[in-house]
Amino acid sequence: MAEIVIRNTNEKISGDDNVRDFLNNQNVLFEKWDASKLPSELQNNFQLTDDQKNEILSVYDEEIRDLAARRSYQIWDVITLSDSTPNLEELLKKFEDVHTHTEDEIRAVVSGKGIFVIKGSGDLGYFDVELEAGDVISVPENTNHFFTLMENRQIVAVRLFIEKNGWVAYPVEDPSFQKA
Template sequence: MAVIKMRNSGEVIEGNENVAAFLNKQGVLYEHWDASKLPIHLQNKFVLTDEEKAEILATFQTEIEDLAKRRGYQAWDVVALCEQTPNLEELLKKFEQVHTHTEDEVRAIVAGHGIFIIKGDEQTGYFNVELEAGDVISVPEGNPHFFTLMDDRQVVAVRLFIDQSGWVAHPYEEKEEGGK
């Protein structure tokens, strides 16, 4: 179950209904899939073969196709990150820069944990969304955010895209006070 932590106030929001309601107000889709569907031999595995990634996609095919139909996604894949991932530090540095996309950034966490840091409305500011297996999030196009791993540094996620070329990040710079 996702947990939200406000960066400016320290407030914590927990519980699927509370998390979903808060994220909805921020224009962020939040859903929950049954992560226990993942076959036992893949539940705590973070180095995956192409065949294992295909098995994950097959396991969640109904959920993926439902979300794709509702939101217009055309392609999906599986990403797995852990200490054994080649160039993990370089990847994380790339992910950890605030950026936007020209389409939604969608992640369905099927194993492990991750954190999206998202820029909310003016009153809310930035907030962390700590995700675990079963959590599905869609950060809307143009919304500044970044992603990083939690302390265990392990995540497996299904990614969905509208543009079949996949994930393209555009750097985001905060405007200074006064609109400069």
């Protein structure tokens, strides 16, 4: 189940409906996919072959095509990160810098856990959205944010893109951001 931590107040928001309501107020899409659809041999497998990634895309084809139709996504893929990922620390440094995109950043977590840190509207400041298998989130374009792994350091997620170049980030210097 997703959980939100508001960094300025340390307030926690849990429960799918509460998380969805809070994120909707921040113009952040939050949906659920059925994590149990994933075959058992792919659950908690963080060293996927290309064939296994394609199998994940096939399992969630209906959900992916629904999102693509609603939000104009053109391409999608599967990303897996774990301690066995080559250059993991280098990748995380790139992901963990506050940045924006010219399109929304959407991730559907199918295994493992991760955190999106997002700048809220007004005086809210930054908040953490802790995600697990079945959670789908879309950070709006031009919104300060970044992604990082949780303590288990393992995630598999479906990524969808409008632009064919895929993940392109624009770093942001934000003096109001403080690492947790």
